[in-house]
Amino acid sequence: MRIESGLSTRFVLLMAPLAGALITLSLAPFNVWPAGIASCALYSYLLCTCSARQALWRGWLFGAGLFGTGVSWVYVSIHVHGNAGIPLAVALTALFCAALALLHALFAWCYVRFVRPLPGGMLVGFPALWVLFEWLRDWFLTGFPWLYLGYAHIDTWIAGWAPVTGVFGLSFIVALTGSCLFLAWRSRRLVAWATYAVAIITVWGGGAILKPTQWVARATEEPLRVAIVQPDVAQENKWNRAWYRPILQQLEDATEPLLGYDIIVWPESAVPNYYQRAQDFLQPMAQRASEARTTIITGIPYSPVAGGEYYNSIAALGFGQGVYHKQRLVPFGEYVPLEKWLRGLIAFFDLPMSGFSPGPANQSALRASGYRVAPFICYEIVYGDLVAKNSRNTDLIVTISNDTWFGDSIGPLQHLQIAQMRGREVGRYVLRGTNNGVSAIIDHQGRVVARSERFVATTLVGEAEAMLGETPFGSFGTTPIIAACALCLILMYLMYIGFWRDTA
Numbered sequence: 001m002r003i004e005s006g007l008s009t010r011f012v013l014l015m016a017p018l019a020g021a022l023i024t025l026s027l028a029p030f031n032v033w034p035a036g037i038a039s040c041a042l043y044s045y046l047l048c049t050c051s052a053r054q055a056l057w058r059g060w061l062f063g064a065g066l067f068g069t070g071v072s073w074v075y076v077s078i079h080v081h082g083n084a085g086i087p088l089a090v091a092l093t094a095l096f097c098a099a100l101a102l103l104h105a106l107f108a109w110c111y112v113r114f115v116r117p118l119p120g121g122m123l124v125g126f127p128a129l130w131v132l133f134e135w136l137r138d139w140f141l142t143g144f145p146w147l148y149l150g151y152a153h154i155d156t157w158i159a160g161w162a163p164v165t166g167v168f169g170l171s172f173i174v175a176l177t178g179s180c181l182f183l184a185w186r187s188r189r190l191v192a193w194a195t196y197a198v199a200i201i202t203v204w205g206g207g208a209i210l211k212p213t214q215w216v217a218r219a220t221e222e223p224l225r226v227a228i229v230q231p232d233v234a235q236e237n238k239w240n241r242a243w244y245r246p247i248l249q250q251l252e253d254a255t256e257p258l259l260g261y262d263i264i265v266w267p268e269s270a271v272p273n274y275y276q277r278a279q280d281f282l283q284p285m286a287q288r289a290s291e292a293r294t295t296i297i298t299g300i301p302y303s304p305v306a307g308g309e310y311y312n313s314i315a316a317l318g319f320g321q322g323v324y325h326k327q328r329l330v331p332f333g334e335y336v337p338l339e340k341w342l343r344g345l346i347a348f349f350d351l352p353m354s355g356f357s358p359g360p361a362n363q364s365a366l367r368a369s370g371y372r373v374a375p376f377i378c379y380e381i382v383y384g385d386l387v388a389k390n391s392r393n394t395d396l397i398v399t400i401s402n403d404t405w406f407g408d409s410i411g412p413l414q415h416l417q418i419a420q421m422r423g424r425e426v427g428r429y430v431l432r433g434t435n436n437g438v439s440a441i442i443d444h445q446g447r448v449v450a451r452s453e454r455f456v457a458t459t460l461v462g463e464a465e466a467m468l469g470e471t472p473f474g475s476f477g478t479t480p481i482i483a484a485c486a487l488c489l490i491l492m493y494l495m496y497i498g499f500w501r502d503t504a
Contacts, residue, residue: 012046016058019043020065020104026152027070028417029410033152040149040178041185044126048182052113059108063101070147072097073409080407100144107133118492123183123199125492127175128485131168135482138383142331145382146414149174154420154446158203160210162424162446163471165481166384172485173203216427216444219395219466224262224371226441226464228433229254231270232457235404238272247272248281254459255285259292261461262369263320265433268299268312268378268402275302275315275323282317289318295368296320297433299377299400301356309357314366314375314400322366325359326377328386363390371395371466374428378402381419385477391426392474395466402435408455412438420446426474429464 019042026036046058072093079089107129115125130149138145150170153159161169180196187193231250237243251270258264271278278300289296295318302313302323311325366373374394378401380386391397399419403412416438423430424446432440437454441462450462472480 007046007050012058013061015042016046016061017065017068019046020062020067021069023066023147023149023152024070024410026149027147027414028151029413031152033156036149036152036174037178037181040126040130040175041182042178044122044179044182045186047108047112047116048122048186050112052109055108055112056105060101060105062108063104064097066104066147067097067100068094070414071100071411073406073411076407076409076411077405103133103137103140115489115492118489118496120492123179123196124176124488126179127172128488130175131172131481131485132489134168134171135478138385138478142328143383145384146418151414151417151421154417154424156207157205157211158207159424159446160207160213161203162421163213163215163427163473164210166388166425166473166478167421168384168478168481168485172481173207176200176203215471216467216469219371219468223463223465224369224396225260226263226265226431226462227258227261228265228431228439228441228452228460229258229270230267230434230437230439230452230456230458230460232436232455233404235402238269238402238404244272250457252281252285254457255289255296258459258461259288259294261294262371263373263398263431263464264289264294264296265398265400265431266296266298267433267435267439268314268400269301270298270400270435271300273301274310275300275313276304276306286317293319293369297366297368297373297375297398297400299402299433310355311359312356312377313359314377314398316366316368316373320366320368320373322364324363324366324375324377326356326380327359327361327363328380328383329356329358330379365390365394366398368398373398375399381415381422384422384425384473387422388426388474388477391428392470394428395468396429396431396464397423397426398431398433400433403438404436412454416440416448416451420448425471427469427471428467431464 019039022035022039025032043062047055074096075089075093078084078092079086111129115121115129118125134148148167148171150167153170158170158173177200180200184193184196233247251266255264295316297316299314301310303310313323313325315323366375372394374391374397376399381399403415406412419430419432420442423442423444427444429444430442437452439452439460440448441450441464443449444467450460452458452460
């Protein structure tokens with residue numbers, strides 16, 4: 001059977017998932033960044049002559065390859081920590097990846113049906129539509145902004161565009177490069193080759209020129225002395241009452257030698273009790289920290305009214321102040337969609353602390369040792385617009401997480417790479433505190449200057465800089481790049497309409 005001239009069913013079944021999997025290969029921890037470009041070139045080839053109906057199937061296969069390899073680590077949280085049996089955990093993971101792949105099926109259909117016929121549709125329309133669909137994943141059904149093409153390029157030439165366009169701009173360049181390579185391979189005209197070469201050289205060369213640009217400046221001459229405590233508490237012990245006092249003692253013992261540092265970071269839910277109920281531990285620690293002119297920033301659940309709503313929060317203690325409540329919650333991990341029907345079906349839908357409420361918008365930054373700190377909890381760091389908005393008029397970023405949920409998988413390493421991109425986009429140091437790694441100090445260029453080992457109880461110490469000023473992305477967020485991609489498609493369509501009328 002052949003589904004179209006030149007491409008057999010067997011070829012499509014093999015190459016479409018492979019093209020999707022290449023994006024995973026381009027990202028952490030593999031970091032084979034040319035694989036993302038190859039993915040886009042191969043995807044362009046698979047969609048170059050097929051019908052819109054065929055594109056649906058090919059797009060879904062591409063998405064299945066991407067998400068099946070890139071986010072299958074959710075299996076760990078479902079099976080190991082959700083106590084679901086292997087068959088059920090595999091089925092739920094497969095269902096999750098298959099559902100996400102539907103977005104790529106829709107992308108492929110839209111591209112073939114509406115964009116490919118336009119003037120320049122296969123060259124510029126492909127990356128423009130790609131970015132719009134990545135942006136769709138940023139917010140649709142609360143959003144799953146993971147596995148973006150641009151994250152693989154935190155260290156390449158085009159990273160220079162990140163403070164201007166954000167990760168979406170980098171994704172556009174990668175997709176454009178892939179479409180150029182495909183079209184150059186298909187074309188036999190020297191003029192066409194020169195056009196594609198100029199396009200690639202322009203965007204990559206522009207990134208190289210922009211890369212050394214200093215969009216922000218140091219706020220002080222002396223760096224901050226910072227420390228991150230990584231306790232490595234097993235997830236099954238985190239909410240076990242028998243482990244409550246040992247966990248607090250471990251935090252105290254690890255923190256005592258660090259008093260005198262400017263900022264000490266504890267991870268998400270480091271104190272496994274409500275802020276209001278843990279004052280017998282928090283107040284003495286805050287007092288000692290204040291006397292040492294040290295701010296402790298810790299993750300802790302927060303319940304302002306007994307029996308009412310409760311939040312996943314981060315608080316500044318000692319020589320600092322402020323409490324921040326997490327705004328972007330993780331489905332099933334921190335709240336249960338369709339709770340009325342799903343609660344009680346399987347243990348995965350009844351995980352500890354899975355009934356949080358989202359915090360309000362426009363919360364104030366934390367104050368830490370005289371500096372303004374933009375706080376983000378776990379999943380929030382993946383939202384570029386949220387980070388850009390909340391980082392304005394702040395000196396540095398603190399993000400805390402508990403990646404224990406995903407075990408020895410690639411998920412936490414992808415999470416670290418995303419945090420690097422956020423630091424690069426907004427020009428801020430990022431202090432990343434996790435329960436079991438990877439904890440890290442990331443500079444304002446997105447470079448990891450210090451990191452911890454995984455699955456060990458340790459303390460990471462180093463220096464961080466408070467930064468002044470805003471990058472273009474920090475000021476405007478994703479709006480310019482999304483508007484530019486949408487406008488590009490609109491103009492191409494108007495050209496197409498005009499061309500059709502002229503030739504009618």
